[in-house]
Amino acid sequence: MDTFERLREEETVPVVITNQQGLITHTNKPFQRVFGWSEDEVLGKPLTLIIPKALHDAHHLGFSRFLNTGRPTLLDRPLQLKAVTKGGREFAAEHIISAEKRNGEWIFGATIRPLVEV
Amino acid sequence: MLSKEPLLTDNSISLLNELRTTLGKLEVALSAIADSIVWTDAQGKIQWCNEAFARLVGRRHIEVLGSQLVDLLVLEEDRASHQTHPAQLLQSPETDTVGCYRLRQGDRKFILEISRTRVWAESHNATFIFVIRDVTENKRSEAELRKALSNLEKSHGVLKNAQWQIEQAKKLELIGRLAVSVAHSIKNPLASLRMGIDYFAGGTGAEDPEGTFILTSMKDALERVNAVIGELLDFSNSQAVTMRPEDINSIIEHSLLLVQHDLKRSGIKVERIFKEIPPVPLDRNKIAHVLVNLVVNAIQSMPKGGTLTLRTGLEKLETLGGRVGHRDFDFFKPGETVAVAEIEDTGVGIPEEVLGKVFEPFFTTKRALGGTGLGLSIAASILELHRATIEIRNREGGGARATLRFQI
Numbered sequence: 001m002d003t004f005e006r007l008r009e010e011e012t013v014p015v016v017i018t019n020q021q022g023l024i025t026h027t028n029k030p031f032q033r034v035f036g037w038s039e040d041e042v043l044g045k046p047l048t049l050i051i052p053k054a055l056h057d058a059h060h061l062g063f064s065r066f067l068n069t070g071r072p073t074l075l076d077r078p079l080q081l082k083a084v085t086k087g088g089r090e091f092a093a094e095h096i097i098s099a100e101k102r103n104g105e106w107i108f109g110a111t112i113r114p115l116v117e118v
Numbered sequence: 119m120l121s122k123e124p125l126l127t128d129n130s131i132s133l134l135n136e137l138r139t140t141l142g143k144l145e146v147a148l149s150a151i152a153d154s155i156v157w158t159d160a161q162g163k164i165q166w167c168n169e170a171f172a173r174l175v176g177r178r179h180i181e182v183l184g185s186q187l188v189d190l191l192v193l194e195e196d197r198a199s200h201q202t203h204p205a206q207l208l209q210s211p212e213t214d215t216v217g218c219y220r221l222r223q224g225d226r227k228f229i230l231e232i233s234r235t236r237v238w239a240e241s242h243n244a245t246f247i248f249v250i251r252d253v254t255e256n257k258r259s260e261a262e263l264r265k266a267l268s269n270l271e272k273s274h275g276v277l278k279n280a281q282w283q284i285e286q287a288k289k290l291e292l293i294g295r296l297a298v299s300v301a302h303s304i305k306n307p308l309a310s311l312r313m314g315i316d317y318f319a320g321g322t323g324a325e326d327p328e329g330t331f332i333l334t335s336m337k338d339a340l341e342r343v344n345a346v347i348g349e350l351l352d353f354s355n356s357q358a359v360t361m362r363p364e365d366i367n368s369i370i371e372h373s374l375l376l377v378q379h380d381l382k383r384s385g386i387k388v389e390r391i392f393k394e395i396p397p398v399p400l401d402r403n404k405i406a407h408v409l410v411n412l413v414v415n416a417i418q419s420m421p422k423g424g425t426l427t428l429r430t431g432l433e434k435l436e437t438l439g440g441r442v443g444h445r446d447f448d449f450f451k452p453g454e455t456v457a458v459a460e461i462e463d464t465g466v467g468i469p470e471e472v473l474g475k476v477f478e479p480f481f482t483t484k485r486a487l488g489g490t491g492l493g494l495s496i497a498a499s500i501l502e503l504h505r506a507t508i509e510i511r512n513r514e515g516g517g518a519r520a521t522l523r524f525q526i
Contacts (some may be wrong), residue, residue, distance in 0.1 A: 021134055023125045044125040054159055058166040058183050061145040068142030074180050082184055 036086035154250035162205040194220040279447035297350035363397035373409035385423035393431040408497040419465025427462040
């Protein structure tokens, strides 16, 4: 089973998957519970939906850099980053981000394990 | 679950890709430069930084985001200048600032030049861009250059002084050699003349008062010539000194004894204001020579009588100038205490226009009186050999004052 198959079957830790444009294509139940968004509400929305406003610039620059260079700097290792819920609450979470090329297009997936009660 | 329909139109995707390409290039470019670049929000919270900044603070790029710049970049406090961290006072009216700051990381010390620019991305919500340049090396080379320059200036001063000394020594040596040869070649003819005068003086008596008068004048003239020769020989001799700790007050007394007849003849009152002075290393005979010279000058300036004041004491040198300073050719350091001897007269004083020339060899205002113009120049060179100084000025109430200063 590859990384993305595992991500799609993850049932306890929140998972989000995006396409090359950074638009959300998949979330799981824990994600919906933690973030307060329903699947319908987030599908097709930009990933910045769950990133605090202060980090949008960094996200866009880093994401664009990776697409241009293919050089990963933060993939596949635990990162402590803030995430934001539908209600606008910011919380610390451990992110593990993965990327894979499918049919010439990148897809990105992340597990987001909250480090505090949400 | 993948969405069945495309989430964006082809147009949007191509526009997005184009913008992503631009952003990607920008990110690579900003991270390729050596200066650190940081964006913060209006509260100083880091929104983005380049690789150089992450390296500077020794953190991973992603971990830096969201932190306060003040916490991450801990600058050394500079109490002297009351410098505040550039990430503080973000609400101050100063939009753009540049300054140098100190940063210590373990044993390493850095000097950073940090410029801060306010960007009004949204009307009320400013963003700040900090560009941080490591100028440690520049500052170090600057300091080294400055030091090298000051060393150069110093050695230039030393060289100039050495050159001046060599010139003085050459002049002295030349005059000395000339003096000796002149003195020696004149001495014998003078002796013959003197013997001749003595011979004729013995032959003439009361019957020829005119002849006696002429012979006496001739004898006086000869005495003066002898005195000139004596001074010339002194001058050539003045370069070797024997230093011993001596009491200046007693040397002055001794010198006064040598001229007591002249003092009496001119009706000059002598006043002594002596303070106790520790022994000063000097050549007793040479300094006595200088003092006699100065006292004789004073006597000559008071043909109708007056007061000769001799004053000694200690003086703490406060003002720079003359030979007081830290230059290599200075004799005294500021703050140093020196022994002072002053010879004051109530005579005619020295015309201001010649005051600057009195130490020049062969300069005299008393050629008619048999002045050689060597007295003060010899005095000055003797004092120079003692690393002592002489200063001659007119007194406010008339007359002149010579001030000698010696190292204790």
